Amino acid sequence: MNAYPNISYVAKLISEPTRAIILESLMDGKALPASELAYMAKVSHPTVSSHLSKLVEGNLLKVEQFGRHRYYKLASEQVAEVLEKLGNIAPPVQIRSLKQSDQMKQVRSARTCYDHLAGELGVKITEALLSQEMIIIKDDQYEVTKQGEEWFQKIGIEINNRGKSRRVFAKPCLDWSERRYHISGWLGAAIATQFFNEKWLIKSTTNRSVQLTEKGSILLKETLGLDI
Amino acid sequence: MNAYPNISYVAKLISEPTRAIILESLMDGKALPASELAYMAKVSHPTVSSHLSKLVEGNLLKVEQFGRHRYYKLASEQVAEVLEKLGNIAPPVQIRSLKQSDQMKQVRSARTCYDHLAGELGVKITEALLSQEMIIIKDDQYEVTKQGEEWFQKIGIEINNRGKSRRVFAKPCLDWSERRYHISGWLGAAIATQFFNEKWLIKSTTNRSVQLTEKGSILLKETLGLDI
DNA sequence: AATTCATTTAGGGTATGATCGAAATATGAA
C-alpha cells in the first residue's frame, strides 16, 4: 500500500522548523547565501549547511556558485506553489513577541509571493481592478477588459506584448493571510515587476514584506481610487 | 523571521510515513474506520489511533461517528490538492517487492484523485478528448466544444446542467505518474461519477486504483477510438 | 447486567536526527 511517490520524504524536508524558515525566506524567488540564511534562521553555520545540502538533495533548492559564495534559491515555481498551498491549510503561528508581531503585521499587509504581490495590498489591488471592471473573472481566470488594457498601458504594461510566454495569463491565488484572492500568473508578475521598476514599491531587506512608496500610494489613489 | 503560517506543523503531520499512508489511502475522498487504516498501514491499533487524533487535531482529517465506528476522511479538497502537489515534487518510492511493484503498476495505470480520474487512463481520456476536439484548452482551462457537448450528452453528462455549482469547471491537473495532464474540477468529477454509475469502471477495494470493465473498454473504443 | 467489538490511554524501549564546537577544506585576496 505504498505505491506512491515519496510524499513523506518531501514533507519531512519541509517539516523541520529551521528548514521551513529557510524555504519561506526564499519564497519570493530570490537567492541567498548560506551565511545569510544561518543568520535569518538563528542557527550556526554547520547546522544551516547540513539543512541546505538536504534541501538540495531533495530537489527543493537549487544552488549557484559564484566564487566562494553559494547562492541558494527555490528549485522551481512548483516548490513555491506547494509552500503557499501548505500555508493555506496551516494554522497561524503563535505570536511570542512584539517584534514578531510587527513582522507579522508587515508581512500580512504586503508581501511578494514568488513573483507577484500578495497580502492586503495584493488583494486590495485585485479587488479594485475587479470592481472598476479593469479585469473580470471568467472560469476561474482573470481577463483584462478594454478599459483595463488602457489602465495597464498607462502604468507601463503592454498586455499584448507577452510574446510566446506559455505561462498562465492570470489566475486567482488564495491568500493565506487575507483568505481572499490576489492575481498570480503572467499578469501578477508583470504588475509586481513594474511596481518595483517604477519605485512604487520597495522590498524589505529582512523579510518578505514590501512597502508602498509615496509615489506608489498616489498612483493607486489617482488611477484606482484606492486609499492605503 | 517566523511571521508565517505554521507550514512546518502541517508538513510534520504529513511527513511521518505511517500518517502519509493513511492520508494517501483517503485521497480518493472515501471515509474509512481506524481499524481498516491500521491494517493498510500495517501498524497496531494504538499506533494508528494516535496518528489519527493528531491528523484530526491538525485539521487534515475529519471524523464522523456512527455507533461504535468512527470514519475518517480528508478534511477538505484543499488537503487533497496539497497531497497531490507534494506528489509532483516528490521522488518515486523505492520498489522493494513484486507485490508492491504490481500495486504500483495498477495505481499508475488508473486511479482516482479525490473525485476525478488520474493515471494513464485519466491522461489518455483527456488527450483523446483534446485530439478529437471535444474539448479545447484556453488559458489553462478546458472548454467543451459543440461536438464535445454532444459526446458528453451521449454518455449521460449534461454540461449545462451544473446548476449553481461554483466549482471550477475543468482545469488541467498535473499527473504525478504520467507527468502529463488530466481533467479536474466539475467536469473531471462528473466524468468519474458517470463511469462508476454506468459500471464502466470499478474501484479496487485495497488501493486507489480502478479497473476499466468490458463495457467501459468498448465505450471508449467506439466513441473515442481509444484502445486500452 | 454481561459480552463483544472498536478505539484510546499509559508507560517504557528505541531510533532518528537536530544541534553545536572544533577542525578541515575550498576559494579568493594580498
Added chain:
DNA sequence: TTCATATTTCGATCATACCCTAAATGAATT
C-alpha cells in the same frame, strides 16, 4: 605563499516522538 573568508565534515550530546504491549474506556448487542 600566506592570509582571510565561506562553507563543510566530524564527533558527541540531547530531545523528540514513534512504536509496541497491556490495560482501560466507550458503545452496541444479547
